Amino acid sequence: MYRIAVIGDPDSVLGFKALGLEVCPAEDVEQARQAIHRMAKENYAILYLTEQLAAQLQSEIARYQDALTPAIILIPGKEGSLGIGMANVTNAVERAVGADIL
């Protein structure tokens, strides 16, 4: 049995609680960093992370990018999308092909 968690600022993640997801409110970047490391060791399959936090946690995300679990997926926080999620998709293409062909 695998678990799903949502990490982000308290206001952004509150709603996910209603869906029955595990919620990890992080007030600052340091808390989020610790949460990611803790959850990566446990059997979390998916971590949803708000883009606002992700912007400052690039190295953590890169570290788990090539691992099978957890999948760290960026979602827009309540302030709106920063476009990092989309940029990551483009980065994956660039990494594979060597150029942005889409």
Add this chain to the structure above:
Amino acid sequence: MPSTTVNPTRQELTRLKNRLRTSIRGHKLLKDKRDELMKQFMDVVRENRALRKRVEEGLMRAHGSFTVAAALMSPEMLEQSLLYPKQSVELDMSFQNIMSVDVPRYHFKTKSQDPGEVYPYGFAQTSGELDDAVDAMSQVFADMLKLAEVEKTSQLLAQEIEKTRRRVNALEYVKIPQMQESIKYITMKLDENERANTIRLMKVKDMLLKESIQERREKNAREIQAFGG
């Protein structure tokens, strides 16, 4: 001249020829693998983009409703109403093998199937916007799981393609030319040795011949002296 020093021996030549054959075969196989991976990857990435767009839009809508709900209700009240979720999600993960890359497949089961059951609170004390927000969330949730699957797949595939591409290029532009160079060098060197050997034999033969002619001449001279003189 090859970059690394090789022993110009027949044994080394045979070994290199075998390695070259393996490398060329490996190069062809890896190239095929890269092409097929690329094909799969393009499909996944297109789906990834579409899903991400949909999820981001859905979440923005949900966040918008939440902000309105938060404005209408007290923070304590809002938190209280969402404190104990009715719904829960069970996630199962299996693996699918795409061109020897293990990618996750998620299977999820929600505790209750009824979409009306997601509201963990009574309707009397809460604002209608909260209902909207929770509703929007639950609608986007299936897409979010799918997004996780697709995005992870695309990341893993990208990594594998990068690795394969590097291998193909290393074989094509470094290893194979290097080996061909070495083989050429050894062949030339062996041929050169061969020719040197032939020349040496010819020289020896010449010397022997000269010696025997000389001997014969001396013998003839002695005989002419003995009989004629």
